[in-house]
Each structure stands twice: as structure tokens, then as C-alpha cells.
Amino acid sequence: MDIKGDWKKRAVSGLMVLAMALSLLPTSILAADTRSVTDNAIKNGSFEQPASNIDNSPQLAAAQVHDWHTTAFDQKIEFGSRRNGGNAPQLTGGDQTIPDGYQFAELNANEESTLYQYAATVGGNVYEWGLSHRGRYGIDRMAVIIGPKQSQIDPATGERIDVDPAKPDKNGKDQFMRMTDWVKSHAEKLGVKIPVTGCTQKITVYSKKFAANGGFQNDIGDAFSASPSDVYTEKWNVWIIGTSSTAWGNYGTKSPDYAAGNLAYSCRYAVPDGQTETVFAFCSYSATTYNNDKTLGNLIDNIHFSLYQTITAAATAGGSGNIRVSTGDETKIGSSMSKLVVANGETAFVPLSPW
Numbered sequence: 191m192d193i194k195g196d197w198k199k200r201a202v203s204g205l206m207v208l209a210m211a212l213s214l215l216p217t218s219i220l221a222a223d224t225r226s227v228t229d230n231a232i233k234n235g236s237f238e239q240p241a242s243n244i245d246n247s248p249q250l251a252a253a254q255v256h257d258w259h260t261t262a263f264d265q266k267i268e269f270g271s272r273r274n275g276g277n278a279p280q281l282t283g284g285d286q287t288i289p290d291g292y293q294f295a296e297l298n299a300n301e302e303s304t305l306y307q308y309a310a311t312v313g314g315n316v317y318e319w320g321l322s323h324r325g326r327y328g329i330d331r332m333a334v335i336i337g338p339k340q341s342q343i344d345p346a347t348g349e350r351i352d353v354d355p356a357k358p359d360k361n362g363k364d365q366f367m368r369m370t371d372w373v374k375s376h377a378e379k380l381g382v383k384i385p386v387t388g389c390t391q392k393i394t395v396y397s398k399k400f401a402a403n404g405g406f407q408n409d410i411g412d413a414f415s416a417s418p419s420d421v422y423t424e425k426w427n428v429w430i431i432g433t434s435s436t437a438w439g440n441y442g443t444k445s446p447d448y449a450a451g452n453l454a455y456s457c458r459y460a461v462p463d464g465q466t467e468t469v470f471a472f473c474s475y476s477a478t479t480y481n482n483d484k485t486l487g488n489l490i491d492n493i494h495f496s497l498y499q500t501i502t503a504a505a506t507a508g509g510s511g512n513i514r515v516s517t518g519d520e521t522k523i524g525s526s527m528s529k530l531v532v533a534n535g536e537t538a539f540v541p542l543s544p545w
Contacts, residue, residue, distance in 0.1 A: 231309045231317060232470060233257035235493035236290040242271040246278050249299060258295075261304045261357050261364040261404075268299035270489065280326050280489055283436035289322035289444075294491035297332055297474045302484045304355060304366045304473035308339055313463035315497060319470075320443030320457065322492040325435040328478025329387060330487040333370045336459045337426035339467035340400035342407070355471065358403040365400050365413075366473045372414040373428055374475070380416055387432040389441050391455045396422035427459050430475050444492060470495060 239256040242248045252258065252265045260267050270278035273292040280296055288294055297305060323332055340353040355364045363371070373393060377384050382393050396415045398406040406413040408421070415422040433439035442448065442457035461468060477487025 229497065230493075231495040231497060232307055232493045235321075236491055237269060237293045237295045238291045241273055242269055242293065243273050246271050246274065246276050247280060257307060259306050259308075259354065260299075261306075261355050261366070262299060262301055263303075263357050263360040263362075264300055266300055267305065268296040270294045270296060281324075282326060283324075283434070285437045287438070288491060289438050289440070290492040294322075294489055296326070296486075297472060297488035297490060298326075298477055298479075298484060298486050300485055301360050302363075302367065302474050303357065304364050304471050305490075306355060306366075306469055306471040309468050309470065309495070311461045311465055311468040313461055313465055315461040317459045317461070317495045317497060318443050318457050319459065320441065320445070320448070320492070320494045320496075321431075321472075321490060322438045322440050322444060323431050323433045324438045324489040325433050325478060326487045326489060327435055327480065329432055329434050330477045330489075331384075331430055331432040331475035332488045332490065333366070333373070333471075333473050333475045334429040334431065335366050335369065335426055335469075335471040335473070337469060338424055338462075338465050339469050340424070342399065342401070353400045353402065355400065355469075356402065356404055358405075362404055364404045364473075365397070365406065366471045368404070369395060369397065369414060369426065369428065370430075370473060370475050372412075373430065376414075376416070384430050385432060387434060387439070389432075389455050390430045392458075393428040393430070395426045395428055397424045397426060398422060399424055425462065429455070429457070432475075435478075438489075438491070440492075443494060443496060 234255075234257040237255075237258075240250065240254055247268065247270055249266045249268045252260045252262070252267055255267050258267060270280040270288075271293045272278055272286065272288060277286050278288070278294070280294075295305060297303070317336075319334060319336075321334070324330070340355075341350050342353050343349070344351045355366055357364045357367075373380065373382070373395065374384070380393055380395075382390055384390060394416075396418045398408060398413050398421060401407045401409060418425065431439070431441055440446070442453075445453060447453045448457070459468075472490060472493075474484075474488045477484070479486045
């Protein structure tokens with residue numbers, strides 16, 4: 191009997207089980223990122239700034255709104271507010287509560303448009319999103335879209351310049367609106383069922399690179415595809431959410447099903463290698479309105495994107511060892527350890543195979 195060889199096999203087996211179990215645990219941050227797992231990659235995610243103490247449904251210039259950008263041609267962002275004690279007129283279903291704070295945003299303001307933010311990211315990072323959504327006069331649907339920030343080479347200077355999503359005019363569509371239209375017409379081909387209410391599974395869409403004024407480079411024919419190619423190089427994850435006007439719906443990490451471990455869809459986004467900036471976009475998919483009024487619907491609040499990262503571990507068989515994260519911190523582990531308290535204070539249980 192080769193006791194020495196058997197010990198090595200058991201040691202390797204134990205390490206593999208431990209590494210696989212720990213690979214799913216959240217930890218503090220990546221080396222190039224200073225946020226902790228409890229930090230929100232989205233800033234002003236509950237639309238509390240700027241505070242509106244007078245008007246219950248202010249429409250503000252995007253330049254006044256902290257951290258958010260809009261594709262609206264008039265560059266206005268509409269809020270609902272109960273900060274002065276009054277009711278927000280967008281809350282028509284009787285329930286006047288707001289999920290977080292005193293204010294929220296309405297995606298369909300003076301015109302259909304997209305709200306979006308950029309975040310610095312590192313390849314290999316994983317985010318989980320959560321948000322609250324509500325219809326205004328019935329069931330409204332919105333899209334959550336995450337993917338690479340767009341840029342192109344300026345032919346005049348040879349320098350790389352940003353290409354922000356945009357609309358060609360007030361009645362036109364930006365790139366994300368065009369994407370949601372494409373998903374709507376290709377849902378069967380994509381193998382996706384769009385529920386009346388609730389959230390879809392994660393949908394993957396590939397597009398051409400963005401160009402100015404809502405366009406795409408080589409914008410002839412279809413701008414989107416269900417599979418990548420030399421033409422369709424930009425990868426996007428899309429979720430469609432539908433909620434009635436009677437109460438707020440909570441999705442992703444905000445859903446009670448997430449806390450119970452029963453979420454029926456993945457709310458994770460994995461940053462591809464080399465993607466240093468990521469865009470998080472929110473746009474209208476459809477809205478129940480009077481006379482097809484596109485200026486009403488899709489209330490949104492309480493947006494959160496949590497940063498996650500895998501952990502690597504090493505230990506000797508039957509002995510103690512260390513868990514090392516990329517910040518250089520270590521957590522001691524022992525042969526009888528069954529749980530680990532991670533950065534956000536939650537306890538993660540680690541199954542260990544017998545050595």
C-alpha cells in the first residue's frame with residue numbers, strides 16, 4: 191500500500207473541493223478596484239440627488255442630476271418625489287411608498303429615452319444587480335442592459351474618442367432602444383419568453399460598434415445578432431422586467447427570492463477580460479399609457495450593482511492554511527473549519543471533504 195501516494199491524492203482532492211467551494215464566495219475587492227463588495231458601483235442609485243423639496247414631479251436638466259446620463263434629446267430627467275410630504279403623481283396604484291429614500295426616476299419622461307452610467311471595471315469582476323421597478327398606468331416593461339463602453343478612432347486625429355449612446359432626434363431611438371426592439375422581435379429565435387410581469391432569464395445579444403446619433407458602424411442591414419462574429423463584436427447582457435402599477439416590484443438582489451436562494455434567473459454580469467469601462471443602461475421596453483403617450487411610464491429606484499470576486503485557497507492536508515485575496519489580506523483556515531465570515535459580514539459555509 192502506497193501510503194505516501196495515497197496521502198498526496200487525498201490532499202489534492204481536498205484542495206480542489208475547497209477551492210471550488212470558495213470560488214463562489216464574495217470578497218472585498220480586486221487589486222485595481224478600491225470598492226468593497228458592499229459598495230454600489232452605481233452612484234445616486236436611488237435618485238436622491240438633487241433633492242426636490244417643492245415639486246413632486248420635477249424634470250431636471252441632466253447636467254443637474256448627479257452621476258446619471260440620459261439619451262433624451264432635450265436632456266431632461268424626470269423624478270417623482272415625496273420629499274415635501276406630498277404624493278408623487280406617478281404613483282397611481284394607491285401605494286405611495288418609495289423603495290429607498292424620497293425620490294425615484296421615470297424612464298419615459300418628455301420622450302422615450304435611456305438612463306445610463308459608466309463604471310470602471312476590471313476583467314474577471316462579477317456584478318450582481320438589484321433594483322425596484324413599477325408601472326404607472328398599468329403593466330410597464332423596462333430593459334436592463336450591461337456591456338462595454340463604446341469608443342472609436344477619430345479619423346482626424348487618430349485618437350480614441352468616446353461614443354455615448356444618443357438619439358438622432360426627439361422621436362428617434364438610441365442604440366439601446368433599438369436593441370430592445372430587436373429583442374422584442376427576435377425573442378423566439380433567442381429562446382426567451384418575455385413574461386407579462388417578472389424578469390426574464392439573462393439574454394445575450396451581440397451588436398456592431400456604436401456610432402454617433404443612435405447609429406452603428408457600417409449601419410446597413412441588421413445591427414444585432416444572437417452570435418458573435420467579426421461584424422457583431424460587442425457583447426451585451428439584457429434582462430426585460432415587467433411590473434404593474436399597484437406596487438413596486440423588487441428584482442435581482444433586491445428580490446426576497448434572492449435572499450432565500452430561490453431566484454429564478456441569474457442577475458450576474460461577468461466583465462470580459464480587458465474591459466476597463468462598463469455601461470449600465472436602463473430603458474423602456476413598453477408602457478401602458480393613454481393614447482399611446484410615450485412620455486409616461488417605467489418608474490425605477492433603488493438600483494444597486496454589487497462587486498464580487500473569486501477567492502483562491504491553499505492548505506496542507508489535515509493542517510492549516512491561508513485564503514489569500516488580491517488585496518494581500520489573508521484569513522487563516524484550519525482542517526476543521528466549516529464556515530468563513532466574508533467582507534460584507536455574512537457567513538459563508540464551506541463544505542470540506544474528509545482527508
